Amino acid sequence: MGVLPAHAANLGAIDASVRDLRSFDWSSIDNPESRDLDQVEVAELLPNGDIRVLVGIADVDSLVRTGSAIDRHAAQNTTSVYCGVVVFPMLPERLSTDLTSLNENVERLAVVIDFVVAPDGMIRSHDVYRARLRNAAQLDYPSVGAWLESRAEAPAKVRASAQLEQQLRLQDRVAQVLRAKRHRAGALDLETIEATAVSQDGRVTDLVVRPQNHATQLIEDFMIAANGAMATFLDEKGSSSIRRVVKVPERWDRIVALAAALGETLPAAPDSGALADFLAKRRAADPDHFPDLSLSVVKLMGPGVYVLEKPGQPGEGHFGLAVHDYTHSTAPNRRFADLTTQRLLKAVLAGAKPAFTDDALEQIAARCTTMEDAARKVERTCRKQAAAELLAGRVGESFDAIVTGRSASGTFVRTIHPPAEGMVVRGQQGMDVGDKVTVRLVGANPAWGFIDFAR
Numbered sequence: 001m002g003v004l005p006a007h008a009a010n011l012g013a014i015d016a017s018v019r020d021l022r023s024f025d026w027s028s029i030d031n032p033e034s035r036d037l038d039q040v041e042v043a044e045l046l047p048n049g050d051i052r053v054l055v056g057i058a059d060v061d062s063l064v065r066t067g068s069a070i071d072r073h074a075a076q077n078t079t080s081v082y083c084g085v086v087v088f089p090m091l092p093e094r095l096s097t098d099l100t101s102l103n104e105n106v107e108r109l110a111v112v113i114d115f116v117v118a119p120d121g122m123i124r125s126h127d128v129y130r131a132r133l134r135n136a137a138q139l140d141y142p143s144v145g146a147w148l149e150s151r152a153e154a155p156a157k158v159r160a161s162a163q164l165e166q167q168l169r170l171q172d173r174v175a176q177v178l179r180a181k182r183h184r185a186g187a188l189d190l191e192t193i194e195a196t197a198v199s200q201d202g203r204v205t206d207l208v209v210r211p212q213n214h215a216t217q218l219i220e221d222f223m224i225a226a227n228g229a230m231a232t233f234l235d236e237k238g239s240s241s242i243r244r245v246v247k248v249p250e251r252w253d254r255i256v257a258l259a260a261a262l263g264e265t266l267p268a269a270p271d272s273g274a275l276a277d278f279l280a281k282r283r284a285a286d287p288d289h290f291p292d293l294s295l296s297v298v299k300l301m302g303p304g305v306y307v308l309e310k311p312g313q314p315g316e317g318h319f320g321l322a323v324h325d326y327t328h329s330t331a332p333n334r335r336f337a338d339l340t341t342q343r344l345l346k347a348v349l350a351g352a353k354p355a356f357t358d359d360a361l362e363q364i365a366a367r368c369t370t371m372e373d374a375a376r377k378v379e380r381t382c383r384k385q386a387a388a389e390l391l392a393g394r395v396g397e398s399f400d401a402i403v404t405g406r407s408a409s410g411t412f413v414r415t416i417h418p419p420a421e422g423m424v425v426r427g428q429q430g431m432d433v434g435d436k437v438t439v440r441l442v443g444a445n446p447a448w449g450f451i452d453f454a455r
Contacts, residue, residue: 017349019131021112025167026056027137028102029144029215035097036080036089038331038338040110040135041222043170050124051117051174055226056133059109060100060332061342064091066355075364078371080334083382084197089334096333104138111342113226113329117174121181126229128345137164145213148172175218178225183276195419197386204389207418209291223330230341231325235311237348240358242337242365243309244328251300251433258296258434292402295414296434299405303373306337306365308358337368380421384449387420391451392444401453403435413439413453422451431455 026040040056064071074090081088089096102108110133115126137157146152148168158165195207227244234241249255252270259266264278279297283290306328329345332338343355356364401413404421411428414421424431424439431437439453 021131021133025163026135028135029139032140036333037102038333040102049119055113056110058100058102062109074336078336078368079375081375081378102135104135107134113229115229121177128233141215145215148214175221178221204386228325230329231327238311239348240310242306244326245307246304249301255300299433306368308362381449388444388451389446395441398440401439403431403433422453425452427455
Protein backbone atom coordinates (compact mmCIF):
# COMPACT_ATOMS: atom_id res chain seq x y z
CA MET A 1 0.00 0.00 0.00
CA GLY A 2 2.88 2.34 0.73
CA VAL A 3 2.86 5.11 3.29
CA LEU A 4 -0.57 6.63 3.84
CA PRO A 5 -0.30 10.41 3.51
CA ALA A 6 -1.70 12.55 6.28
CA HIS A 7 -3.86 14.29 3.70
CA ALA A 8 -4.72 12.49 0.50
CA ALA A 9 -5.76 14.27 -2.67
CA ASN A 10 -9.06 16.14 -2.43
CA LEU A 11 -12.02 15.48 -4.70
CA GLY A 12 -13.03 19.02 -5.38
CA ALA A 13 -16.02 18.07 -7.51
CA ILE A 14 -17.51 16.36 -4.48
CA ASP A 15 -16.31 18.36 -1.48
CA ALA A 16 -12.94 19.91 -0.81
CA SER A 17 -12.80 18.17 2.58
CA VAL A 18 -13.40 14.68 1.20
CA ARG A 19 -10.11 12.80 0.85
CA ASP A 20 -9.41 10.51 -2.08
CA LEU A 21 -8.46 7.10 -0.65
CA ARG A 22 -9.54 5.02 -3.63
CA SER A 23 -6.02 3.73 -4.28
CA PHE A 24 -5.66 2.01 -0.89
CA ASP A 25 -6.03 -1.76 -0.47
CA TRP A 26 -9.38 -1.74 1.31
CA SER A 27 -11.14 -5.04 1.99
CA SER A 28 -14.24 -6.17 3.85
CA ILE A 29 -14.88 -9.33 5.87
CA ASP A 30 -18.43 -10.37 6.72
CA ASN A 31 -20.77 -13.34 6.63
CA PRO A 32 -20.80 -15.14 3.27
CA GLU A 33 -24.42 -14.15 2.63
CA SER A 34 -24.05 -10.50 3.71
CA ARG A 35 -25.04 -7.90 1.14
CA ASP A 36 -25.31 -4.78 3.32
CA LEU A 37 -21.62 -4.03 3.77
CA ASP A 38 -21.09 -1.26 6.31
CA GLN A 39 -17.33 -1.19 6.73
CA VAL A 40 -13.97 -1.83 5.09
CA GLU A 41 -10.48 -1.84 6.59
CA VAL A 42 -6.86 -1.15 5.75
CA ALA A 43 -3.69 -0.96 7.88
CA GLU A 44 -0.12 0.29 7.64
CA LEU A 45 3.02 -0.60 9.60
CA LEU A 46 4.73 2.63 10.65
CA PRO A 47 8.55 3.02 10.95
CA ASN A 48 8.44 3.13 14.78
CA GLY A 49 6.56 -0.18 15.02
CA ASP A 50 3.11 1.35 15.54
CA ILE A 51 0.31 0.24 13.22
CA ARG A 52 -2.11 2.67 11.65
CA VAL A 53 -5.63 1.33 11.13
CA LEU A 54 -8.28 2.92 8.95
CA VAL A 55 -11.89 1.77 9.18
CA GLY A 56 -14.13 3.06 6.39
CA ILE A 57 -17.84 3.34 7.22
CA ALA A 58 -20.54 3.65 4.56
CA ASP A 59 -21.70 7.28 4.25
CA VAL A 60 -25.40 6.48 4.48
CA ASP A 61 -26.33 10.05 5.38
CA SER A 62 -25.19 11.25 1.95
CA LEU A 63 -28.14 9.42 0.36
CA VAL A 64 -30.70 9.40 3.19
CA ARG A 65 -31.80 12.98 3.79
CA THR A 66 -32.79 13.89 7.35
CA GLY A 67 -36.56 14.10 7.64
CA SER A 68 -37.24 12.32 4.34
CA ALA A 69 -39.80 9.52 4.09
CA ILE A 70 -36.99 6.95 4.06
CA ASP A 71 -35.39 8.57 7.10
CA ARG A 72 -38.69 8.60 9.00
CA HIS A 73 -39.14 4.92 8.17
CA ALA A 74 -35.63 4.16 9.43
CA ALA A 75 -36.20 6.19 12.61
CA GLN A 76 -39.37 4.19 13.27
CA ASN A 77 -37.79 0.76 12.79
CA THR A 78 -34.25 1.74 13.98
CA THR A 79 -32.68 -1.61 13.02
CA SER A 80 -32.59 -4.33 10.39
CA VAL A 81 -34.06 -7.66 11.49
CA TYR A 82 -32.34 -10.89 10.44
CA CYS A 83 -34.62 -13.93 10.28
CA GLY A 84 -32.48 -16.68 8.83
CA VAL A 85 -32.81 -16.60 5.06
CA VAL A 86 -35.02 -13.48 5.17
CA VAL A 87 -33.80 -9.99 6.10
CA PHE A 88 -36.11 -7.09 6.91
CA PRO A 89 -33.79 -4.11 6.29
CA MET A 90 -33.99 -0.78 8.09
CA LEU A 91 -33.48 0.93 4.74
CA PRO A 92 -34.95 -0.04 1.36
CA GLU A 93 -32.98 -2.89 -0.18
CA ARG A 94 -31.82 -0.73 -3.11
CA LEU A 95 -30.02 1.44 -0.58
CA SER A 96 -28.89 -1.10 2.02
CA THR A 97 -27.47 -3.67 -0.41
CA ASP A 98 -26.51 -1.40 -3.29
CA LEU A 99 -26.22 2.39 -3.19
CA THR A 100 -24.92 2.69 0.38
CA SER A 101 -23.24 -0.71 0.60
CA LEU A 102 -19.44 -0.83 0.27
CA ASN A 103 -19.62 -3.44 -2.45
CA GLU A 104 -16.56 -4.80 -4.21
CA ASN A 105 -14.97 -2.64 -6.91
CA VAL A 106 -17.47 0.20 -6.50
CA GLU A 107 -16.51 3.75 -5.52
CA ARG A 108 -18.32 4.99 -2.43
CA LEU A 109 -18.34 7.91 -0.03
CA ALA A 110 -17.36 6.93 3.49
CA VAL A 111 -16.55 8.18 6.95
CA VAL A 112 -13.05 7.04 7.94
CA ILE A 113 -12.04 6.39 11.54
CA ASP A 114 -8.24 6.57 11.58
CA PHE A 115 -6.26 5.48 14.66
CA VAL A 116 -2.70 4.50 15.53
CA VAL A 117 -2.05 1.45 17.74
CA ALA A 118 1.13 1.07 19.78
CA PRO A 119 2.79 -2.37 20.19
CA ASP A 120 1.20 -2.70 23.64
CA GLY A 121 -2.31 -2.09 22.28
CA MET A 122 -2.66 1.51 23.42
CA ILE A 123 -4.30 3.83 20.89
CA ARG A 124 -1.86 6.72 20.53
CA SER A 125 -3.98 8.98 18.34
CA HIS A 126 -7.21 9.11 16.39
CA ASP A 127 -8.92 11.17 13.71
CA VAL A 128 -12.22 11.03 11.83
CA TYR A 129 -12.88 12.45 8.37
CA ARG A 130 -14.79 11.88 5.14
CA ALA A 131 -13.28 10.10 2.16
CA ARG A 132 -13.97 8.39 -1.13
CA LEU A 133 -12.83 4.79 -1.39
CA ARG A 134 -13.18 1.48 -3.21
CA ASN A 135 -13.52 -1.97 -1.65
CA ALA A 136 -10.90 -4.07 -3.46
CA ALA A 137 -11.97 -7.43 -2.01
CA GLN A 138 -15.20 -8.64 -0.42
CA LEU A 139 -14.21 -11.56 1.84
CA ASP A 140 -15.99 -13.79 4.36
CA TYR A 141 -15.36 -14.91 7.93
CA PRO A 142 -15.15 -18.71 7.44
CA SER A 143 -12.56 -18.74 4.64
CA VAL A 144 -10.39 -15.90 5.96
CA GLY A 145 -10.53 -17.24 9.52
CA ALA A 146 -9.52 -20.75 8.46
CA TRP A 147 -6.60 -19.33 6.46
CA LEU A 148 -5.37 -17.02 9.23
CA GLU A 149 -5.43 -19.96 11.64
CA SER A 150 -3.57 -22.21 9.15
CA ARG A 151 -6.52 -24.59 8.86
CA ALA A 152 -7.00 -24.03 5.13
CA GLU A 153 -5.37 -22.41 2.15
CA ALA A 154 -5.96 -18.73 1.46
CA PRO A 155 -9.19 -17.73 -0.30
CA ALA A 156 -8.79 -17.25 -4.05
CA LYS A 157 -8.83 -13.45 -3.85
CA VAL A 158 -6.08 -13.53 -1.23
CA ARG A 159 -3.96 -15.99 -3.22
CA ALA A 160 -4.23 -13.67 -6.20
CA SER A 161 -2.82 -10.64 -4.36
CA ALA A 162 0.36 -10.57 -2.30
CA GLN A 163 -0.60 -7.07 -1.13
CA LEU A 164 -3.94 -8.29 0.16
CA GLU A 165 -2.32 -11.22 1.93
CA GLN A 166 0.16 -8.87 3.62
CA GLN A 167 -2.70 -6.52 4.53
CA LEU A 168 -4.80 -9.20 6.19
CA ARG A 169 -1.90 -10.61 8.18
CA LEU A 170 -1.05 -7.13 9.43
CA GLN A 171 -4.70 -6.50 10.32
CA ASP A 172 -4.86 -9.81 12.19
CA ARG A 173 -1.67 -8.93 14.05
CA VAL A 174 -2.91 -5.55 15.27
CA ALA A 175 -6.37 -6.92 16.07
CA GLN A 176 -4.86 -9.52 18.40
CA VAL A 177 -2.81 -6.77 20.07
CA LEU A 178 -5.98 -4.72 20.60
CA ARG A 179 -7.79 -7.79 21.96
CA ALA A 180 -5.00 -8.58 24.43
CA LYS A 181 -5.07 -4.98 25.68
CA ARG A 182 -8.83 -5.09 26.24
CA HIS A 183 -8.58 -8.38 28.08
CA ARG A 184 -5.91 -6.99 30.36
CA ALA A 185 -8.35 -4.20 31.16
CA GLY A 186 -11.07 -6.71 32.06
CA ALA A 187 -12.97 -7.25 28.79
CA LEU A 188 -15.05 -10.42 28.90
CA ASP A 189 -14.09 -13.20 26.51
CA LEU A 190 -17.55 -14.56 25.80
CA GLU A 191 -18.61 -17.10 23.20
CA THR A 192 -22.35 -17.55 22.84
CA ILE A 193 -24.21 -19.86 20.51
CA GLU A 194 -26.48 -18.50 17.77
CA ALA A 195 -27.71 -21.27 15.57
CA THR A 196 -28.37 -20.78 11.86
CA ALA A 197 -30.95 -22.96 10.15
CA VAL A 198 -29.84 -25.20 7.30
CA SER A 199 -32.61 -26.00 4.85
CA GLN A 200 -33.01 -28.37 1.94
CA ASP A 201 -35.99 -28.52 -0.40
CA GLY A 202 -37.81 -26.01 1.77
CA ARG A 203 -37.37 -27.91 5.04
CA VAL A 204 -35.05 -27.31 7.98
CA THR A 205 -32.52 -30.13 8.16
CA ASP A 206 -30.09 -28.90 10.81
CA LEU A 207 -29.04 -26.04 13.08
CA VAL A 208 -25.40 -25.01 12.81
CA VAL A 209 -23.28 -22.65 14.87
CA ARG A 210 -20.56 -20.50 13.34
CA PRO A 211 -17.67 -20.44 15.79
CA GLN A 212 -15.45 -17.45 16.42
CA ASN A 213 -12.18 -17.33 14.53
CA HIS A 214 -9.40 -14.83 13.84
CA ALA A 215 -11.45 -13.15 11.11
CA THR A 216 -14.49 -12.53 13.33
CA GLN A 217 -12.16 -11.34 16.09
CA LEU A 218 -10.37 -9.02 13.66
CA ILE A 219 -13.58 -7.22 12.75
CA GLU A 220 -14.85 -7.22 16.33
CA ASP A 221 -11.64 -5.67 17.66
CA PHE A 222 -11.49 -3.07 14.89
CA MET A 223 -15.13 -2.09 15.43
CA ILE A 224 -14.67 -1.75 19.20
CA ALA A 225 -11.61 0.44 18.70
CA ALA A 226 -13.31 2.50 15.98
CA ASN A 227 -16.46 3.04 18.05
CA GLY A 228 -14.36 4.10 21.01
CA ALA A 229 -12.39 6.53 18.85
CA MET A 230 -15.61 8.00 17.47
CA ALA A 231 -17.05 8.50 20.96
CA THR A 232 -13.87 10.21 22.15
CA PHE A 233 -13.66 12.37 19.01
CA LEU A 234 -17.21 13.68 19.46
CA ASP A 235 -16.59 14.37 23.14
CA GLU A 236 -13.39 16.25 22.34
CA LYS A 237 -15.29 18.39 19.83
CA GLY A 238 -17.94 19.26 22.43
CA SER A 239 -20.72 17.22 20.82
CA SER A 240 -23.36 15.25 22.67
CA SER A 241 -23.72 11.67 21.48
CA ILE A 242 -25.64 8.44 21.86
CA ARG A 243 -23.62 5.90 23.80
CA ARG A 244 -24.02 2.15 23.98
CA VAL A 245 -24.02 1.14 27.65
CA VAL A 246 -23.96 -2.27 29.34
CA LYS A 247 -24.46 -1.57 33.01
CA VAL A 248 -23.08 -3.47 35.99
CA PRO A 249 -24.88 -6.86 36.10
CA GLU A 250 -28.00 -6.78 38.26
CA ARG A 251 -27.69 -10.50 39.01
CA TRP A 252 -24.02 -10.51 39.95
CA ASP A 253 -24.89 -12.74 42.92
CA ARG A 254 -25.98 -15.49 40.54
CA ILE A 255 -22.76 -15.12 38.52
CA VAL A 256 -20.86 -15.51 41.80
CA ALA A 257 -22.89 -18.66 42.53
CA LEU A 258 -22.11 -20.11 39.08
CA ALA A 259 -18.40 -19.57 39.69
CA ALA A 260 -18.64 -21.15 43.15
CA ALA A 261 -20.29 -24.26 41.67
CA LEU A 262 -17.19 -24.61 39.48
CA GLY A 263 -14.81 -24.19 42.42
CA GLU A 264 -13.96 -20.55 41.74
CA THR A 265 -14.44 -17.44 43.88
CA LEU A 266 -15.58 -14.06 42.57
CA PRO A 267 -15.72 -10.90 44.69
CA ALA A 268 -19.05 -9.88 46.21
CA ALA A 269 -19.05 -6.61 44.26
CA PRO A 270 -19.16 -6.66 40.41
CA ASP A 271 -15.64 -6.76 38.99
CA SER A 272 -15.16 -7.15 35.23
CA GLY A 273 -11.47 -8.03 35.63
CA ALA A 274 -12.16 -10.85 38.06
CA LEU A 275 -14.98 -12.14 35.83
CA ALA A 276 -12.70 -12.00 32.79
CA ASP A 277 -10.03 -14.03 34.61
CA PHE A 278 -12.64 -16.60 35.65
CA LEU A 279 -13.98 -16.93 32.10
CA ALA A 280 -10.47 -17.31 30.65
CA LYS A 281 -9.73 -20.08 33.15
CA ARG A 282 -12.97 -21.91 32.33
CA ARG A 283 -12.37 -21.61 28.57
CA ALA A 284 -9.01 -23.33 29.03
CA ALA A 285 -10.36 -25.95 31.43
CA ASP A 286 -13.57 -26.89 29.58
CA PRO A 287 -13.72 -25.45 26.05
CA ASP A 288 -16.58 -27.73 24.98
CA HIS A 289 -18.96 -26.30 27.58
CA PHE A 290 -17.61 -22.76 27.60
CA PRO A 291 -20.36 -21.44 25.26
CA ASP A 292 -22.93 -22.66 27.78
CA LEU A 293 -21.23 -20.75 30.59
CA SER A 294 -20.90 -17.70 28.34
CA LEU A 295 -24.60 -17.79 27.54
CA SER A 296 -25.45 -17.89 31.24
CA VAL A 297 -23.23 -14.89 31.96
CA VAL A 298 -24.69 -12.93 29.04
CA LYS A 299 -28.23 -13.59 30.26
CA LEU A 300 -27.32 -12.55 33.81
CA MET A 301 -25.56 -9.37 32.66
CA GLY A 302 -28.66 -8.11 30.90
CA PRO A 303 -29.03 -6.27 27.59
CA GLY A 304 -27.29 -3.09 26.54
CA VAL A 305 -29.12 0.22 26.22
CA TYR A 306 -28.63 3.46 24.30
CA VAL A 307 -28.28 6.64 26.35
CA LEU A 308 -27.58 10.32 25.79
CA GLU A 309 -24.15 11.47 26.87
CA LYS A 310 -23.24 15.14 27.01
CA PRO A 311 -19.66 16.32 26.41
CA GLY A 312 -17.47 16.08 29.47
CA GLN A 313 -20.06 14.00 31.30
CA PRO A 314 -18.70 10.81 32.92
CA GLY A 315 -20.27 7.81 31.20
CA GLU A 316 -21.37 4.47 32.58
CA GLY A 317 -19.30 2.60 30.03
CA HIS A 318 -19.63 -0.92 28.68
CA PHE A 319 -19.09 -3.52 31.42
CA GLY A 320 -18.56 -6.42 29.03
CA LEU A 321 -16.04 -4.62 26.81
CA ALA A 322 -14.30 -2.87 29.73
CA VAL A 323 -14.41 0.48 27.93
CA HIS A 324 -15.68 3.84 29.18
CA ASP A 325 -16.26 5.58 25.83
CA TYR A 326 -18.32 3.58 23.37
CA THR A 327 -20.86 4.54 20.76
CA HIS A 328 -22.38 2.73 17.80
CA SER A 329 -21.12 4.22 14.54
CA THR A 330 -19.93 1.37 12.31
CA ALA A 331 -23.24 0.04 10.92
CA PRO A 332 -25.33 2.99 9.63
CA ASN A 333 -26.89 0.76 6.96
CA ARG A 334 -28.73 -1.27 9.58
CA ARG A 335 -28.80 0.71 12.87
CA PHE A 336 -30.39 4.14 13.22
CA ALA A 337 -28.20 4.92 16.23
CA ASP A 338 -25.17 4.66 13.93
CA LEU A 339 -26.77 6.89 11.29
CA THR A 340 -27.52 9.42 14.03
CA THR A 341 -23.87 9.33 15.13
CA GLN A 342 -22.81 9.90 11.53
CA ARG A 343 -24.94 13.02 11.35
CA LEU A 344 -23.54 14.31 14.64
CA LEU A 345 -20.04 13.80 13.25
CA LYS A 346 -20.77 15.60 9.99
CA ALA A 347 -22.08 18.61 11.89
CA VAL A 348 -18.83 18.68 13.87
CA LEU A 349 -16.68 18.38 10.75
CA ALA A 350 -18.62 21.15 9.03
CA GLY A 351 -18.45 23.44 12.06
CA ALA A 352 -22.25 23.60 11.99
CA LYS A 353 -24.76 23.57 14.81
CA PRO A 354 -25.51 20.12 16.31
CA ALA A 355 -27.56 17.86 14.07
CA PHE A 356 -29.85 17.01 17.02
CA THR A 357 -30.85 18.59 20.31
CA ASP A 358 -30.16 16.66 23.51
CA ASP A 359 -33.91 16.06 23.91
CA ALA A 360 -34.06 14.58 20.40
CA LEU A 361 -31.06 12.35 21.12
CA GLU A 362 -32.72 11.08 24.29
CA GLN A 363 -35.82 10.17 22.31
CA ILE A 364 -33.78 8.47 19.58
CA ALA A 365 -31.80 6.51 22.19
CA ALA A 366 -34.98 5.32 23.92
CA ARG A 367 -36.56 4.31 20.61
CA CYS A 368 -33.44 2.43 19.49
CA THR A 369 -33.32 0.51 22.78
CA THR A 370 -37.01 -0.44 22.54
CA MET A 371 -36.83 -1.54 18.92
CA GLU A 372 -33.55 -3.42 19.35
CA ASP A 373 -35.16 -5.42 22.16
CA ALA A 374 -38.15 -6.11 19.88
CA ALA A 375 -35.86 -7.13 17.00
CA ARG A 376 -34.02 -9.58 19.24
CA LYS A 377 -37.33 -11.16 20.18
CA VAL A 378 -38.35 -11.48 16.52
CA GLU A 379 -34.99 -12.99 15.56
CA ARG A 380 -35.20 -15.38 18.50
CA THR A 381 -38.72 -16.39 17.43
CA CYS A 382 -37.49 -17.08 13.88
CA ARG A 383 -34.71 -19.28 15.26
CA LYS A 384 -37.23 -21.06 17.48
CA GLN A 385 -39.57 -21.66 14.54
CA ALA A 386 -36.74 -23.26 12.59
CA ALA A 387 -35.77 -25.34 15.64
CA ALA A 388 -39.37 -26.38 16.23
CA GLU A 389 -39.64 -27.60 12.66
CA LEU A 390 -36.44 -29.61 13.07
CA LEU A 391 -37.61 -31.17 16.36
CA ALA A 392 -41.27 -31.74 15.47
CA GLY A 393 -40.62 -35.40 14.71
CA ARG A 394 -38.65 -36.08 17.91
CA VAL A 395 -41.33 -35.62 20.59
CA GLY A 396 -40.63 -37.96 23.51
CA GLU A 397 -36.83 -37.88 23.18
CA SER A 398 -34.57 -36.63 25.98
CA PHE A 399 -31.88 -33.97 25.56
CA ASP A 400 -29.02 -32.55 27.61
CA ALA A 401 -29.66 -28.84 28.11
CA ILE A 402 -28.67 -25.68 29.98
CA VAL A 403 -31.05 -23.27 31.69
CA THR A 404 -30.86 -19.96 29.78
CA GLY A 405 -33.58 -17.88 31.41
CA ARG A 406 -35.90 -17.66 34.38
CA SER A 407 -38.60 -15.03 34.81
CA ALA A 408 -42.28 -14.59 35.59
CA SER A 409 -43.07 -15.80 32.07
CA GLY A 410 -41.32 -19.14 32.57
CA THR A 411 -38.09 -21.11 32.69
CA PHE A 412 -36.20 -21.68 29.45
CA VAL A 413 -33.49 -24.12 28.40
CA ARG A 414 -31.32 -24.65 25.35
CA THR A 415 -30.49 -28.15 24.25
CA ILE A 416 -26.85 -28.90 23.54
CA HIS A 417 -27.46 -30.63 20.21
CA PRO A 418 -29.21 -29.43 18.26
CA PRO A 419 -28.91 -25.95 19.86
CA ALA A 420 -32.65 -25.29 20.30
CA GLU A 421 -34.31 -23.16 23.00
CA GLY A 422 -37.67 -23.90 24.58
CA MET A 423 -39.79 -23.59 27.73
CA VAL A 424 -39.87 -26.08 30.58
CA VAL A 425 -43.59 -26.56 31.16
CA ARG A 426 -43.30 -29.22 33.88
CA GLY A 427 -40.70 -29.83 36.58
CA GLN A 428 -39.05 -26.41 36.39
CA GLN A 429 -39.08 -25.84 40.14
CA GLY A 430 -35.63 -25.12 41.57
CA MET A 431 -34.00 -24.51 38.18
CA ASP A 432 -31.91 -21.36 37.62
CA VAL A 433 -29.80 -19.82 34.87
CA GLY A 434 -26.68 -21.86 34.23
CA ASP A 435 -27.95 -25.16 35.59
CA LYS A 436 -27.25 -28.23 33.43
CA VAL A 437 -30.30 -30.46 33.15
CA THR A 438 -31.81 -33.31 31.15
CA VAL A 439 -35.20 -32.55 29.64
CA ARG A 440 -37.75 -34.46 27.56
CA LEU A 441 -39.38 -32.93 24.48
CA VAL A 442 -43.16 -32.91 24.96
CA GLY A 443 -44.23 -30.63 22.11
CA ALA A 444 -43.04 -28.63 19.10
CA ASN A 445 -45.15 -26.16 17.12
CA PRO A 446 -43.27 -24.73 14.11
CA ALA A 447 -45.99 -22.18 13.27
CA TRP A 448 -45.66 -20.49 16.64
CA GLY A 449 -42.06 -21.42 17.36
CA PHE A 450 -43.08 -23.17 20.58
CA ILE A 451 -40.85 -25.92 21.93
CA ASP A 452 -41.96 -27.44 25.22
CA PHE A 453 -39.91 -29.59 27.57
CA ALA A 454 -40.56 -31.45 30.80
CA ARG A 455 -38.11 -32.51 33.44
